[in-house]
Amino acid sequence: MSESRRDVLKKFAGGIIGGAALLTLTNKTSAQTKKEPQKPEDPAKKYKKYAKVDPLIRMEAELKEALKKDQQKWVMVIDLRKCVGCHACTFACIAENRLPEGMVYRPVADEEIGKYPNVTRKFFPRPCLQCDNPPCVTVCPVKATWKSADGIVDIDYKKCIGCRYCIVACPYNARSADRGQNTYLKGFPASQGLIVGQEVLDKYEEKPNYEYVKKWVRKKHESPIGNARKCHFCRHRLKVGMLPACVTTCIGRATYFGDKSDPDSLVSELIQKPNVMVLKAELGTKPQCFYLT
Ligand code: SF4
Secondary structure, eight states: OOOOHHHHHHHHHHHHHHHHHHHHHHHHHHHHHSOOOOOOOOGGGTTGGGTTSOHHHHHHHHHHHHHTSSOOOEEEEEETTTOOOOOHHHHHHHHHHTOOTTOOSSOEEEEEEEETTEEEEEEEEOOOOOOSSOHHHHTOTTOOEEEOTTSOEEEOTTTOOOOOHHHHHOTTOOOEEOOOOOOTTTTSOOOSOSTTOHHHHHHHHTSOBOGGGSOBOOOTTOTTTTSEEOOOTTHHHHHTTOOOHHHHHOTTOOEEEEETTSTTSHHHHHTTSTTEEOTTGGGOOOOSEEEEO
16 A cells, blocks of 8 residues: 555654764764863862862972973972971981081071060071072182072082182072081991991991982092082982972971972962062072061
């Protein structure tokens, strides 16, 4: 029996609807299987997840992010209200850089404020301020020190002739001369059984330091003996994704470190505060270690 005109139209319409549905389904499936392009992280929220954790965790995460970039601008921020004067940073630095007796890259000065009996103490850590306009660099007669693009003022111990011009030129007293002094345990009378024994302690002190990402073994008449030395924000640690030793050991979490060229970093946030200051701003040296007062 031949189909009526109505039946033919019904089939035709059903075919169109079915086809369209199949098409929609196919499109949906291919859309589902296609990988959604990753949205870039909202810069404002980038480090928000660290808001309630130890700032060290945030700074470590930021450091790893910064190292992925071609260029960084390292700065330090010290919150003077949080420094408790424990000197942990000073000693961590001495151990990290195997400084000899009498040489300190990061002293902590203290001052008594008020009149007895209403007195309090204020503490003031002072690393090299990694000035943007460093007078120590311009006076060097052999170009053994320079301002690097990442913000650190470097020294080439092999070029340094030990003239000490830079030590005099630094208005912050941040450089000192390595005159070949003893390390802390050398010269002590030999004693038996001091925790691990003198011999082991001596060996510990003979271990090299890795300033400026090079290996320096302490030997007579060899660098860095005879050179000008100073804080370098632990460049060797930064290279492997570790924060400077003073930052990680600060028990008051008073020291912050990071990349100023990242506008969302903790240090960028802190240096926007109204209570930020730099040492001797009037000299025009443009220090890159900032203090919160
Ligand atoms: Fe040079 Fe002193 Fe400035 Fe450090 S603090 S960069 S040593 S002038």
